[in-house]
Amino acid sequence: MTSDIVAPVVVGVDGSPTALHAVRAAASQAQRRHRPLRIVHGFIWPLMGVPLGPAVGAPTDGGLRNQAQRCVDEAVATARTAAPEVPVTGAVVDGGAAAVLIAESRDADLVVLGNRGLGGFAGLLLGSVAVQVSAHADGPVLVIRDEPRSDGPVVVGVDGSELSQEAVRFAFEEASRRGADLVAVHAWLFPTPTGPGDILPLSYDLDAYREQEERILAEAVAGWSERYPEVPVRQRLVRGSPAPALLEAAREAQLVVVGARGRGALGGLLLGSVSHAVLHHVRVPLAVVRKPRTVEGS
Numbered sequence: 001m002t003s004d005i006v007a008p009v010v011v012g013v014d015g016s017p018t019a020l021h022a023v024r025a026a027a028s029q030a031q032r033r034h035r036p037l038r039i040v041h042g043f044i045w046p047l048m049g050v051p052l053g054p055a056v057g058a059p060t061d062g063g064l065r066n067q068a069q070r071c072v073d074e075a076v077a078t079a080r081t082a083a084p085e086v087p088v089t090g091a092v093v094d095g096g097a098a099a100v101l102i103a104e105s106r107d108a109d110l111v112v113l114g115n116r117g118l119g120g121f122a123g124l125l126l127g128s129v130a131v132q133v134s135a136h137a138d139g140p141v142l143v144i145r146d147e148p149r150s151d152g153p154v155v156v157g158v159d160g161s162e163l164s165q166e167a168v169r170f171a172f173e174e175a176s177r178r179g180a181d182l183v184a185v186h187a188w189l190f191p192t193p194t195g196p197g198d199i200l201p202l203s204y205d206l207d208a209y210r211e212q213e214e215r216i217l218a219e220a221v222a223g224w225s226e227r228y229p230e231v232p233v234r235q236r237l238v239r240g241s242p243a244p245a246l247l248e249a250a251r252e253a254q255l256v257v258v259g260a261r262g263r264g265a266l267g268g269l270l271l272g273s274v275s276h277a278v279l280h281h282v283r284v285p286l287a288v289v290r291k292p293r294t295v296e297g298s
């Protein structure tokens with residue numbers, strides 16, 4: 001991208017009701033971030049070698065390509081209604097939905113998508129596209145399940161890792177844009193072996209260990225609280241597993257933010273166990289944050 005092009009908010013659509021929820025959420029994000037909105041539909045049928053135009057004798061506006069374009073046109077109209085002042089463009093891009101959105105993420109400020117599309121099984125909470133994009137996108141991904149709520153705090157998971165700090169930064173920015181409180185959640189358990197031959201103490205000083213975890217939480221938010229003094233912050237220290245603690249805090253939230261991987265994640269994993277569990281079970285919008293990378297025009 002050239003330096004005079006502003007990195008857009010990108011949203012994926014497939015004609016499903018959930019995708020239109022994602023479009024409205026993406027339009028709101030573009031408005032808050034002062035970004036243009038780009039709507040894309042991953043058009044996989046050219047890869048299948050099937051006819052794309054109308055059948056012989058059928059109306060000229062029939063066929064798979066025209067159907068895909070109508071999907072994008074509907075989404076563009078929805079976005080313009082939701083945020084009339086946001087510049088909106090739409091495109092049908094050849095390729096699978098996940099591959100298209102991952103490619104789009106390289107030049108995007110944020111990628112937004114619904115949790116399940118038309119191809120999702122009714123019993124699943126999360127579709128394969130949402131999992132793949134959350135795991136492989138180059139930047140932050142916002143997954144929308146239903147029509148987002150506008151009240152409640154922004155909740156962020158804290159574990160002291162470098163990537164957790166990126167999640168905290170993202171959460172403070174979102175809370176500031178939304179005029180919302182921020183709840184920072186840090187869950188802790190006693191150390192467990194992480195590899196063969198690990199030697200752990202036979203007993204622990206519970207108070208000392210809790211104080212250590214309190215410091216991790218306090219230090220994670222301290223600098224950002226100074227930068228965003230208008231954001232009320234509540235620190236929540238939970239003795240237990242991180243995913244259940246975040247899901248409990250998410251009950252009244254308007255947004256949950258997690259790092260793609262935490263300090264307990266294996267180096268080869270693109271999506272850690274906590275972010276994966278929350279992604280599958282949280283009922284409110286979830287932002288999955290990766291380490292920052294430079295996007296021209298951002």
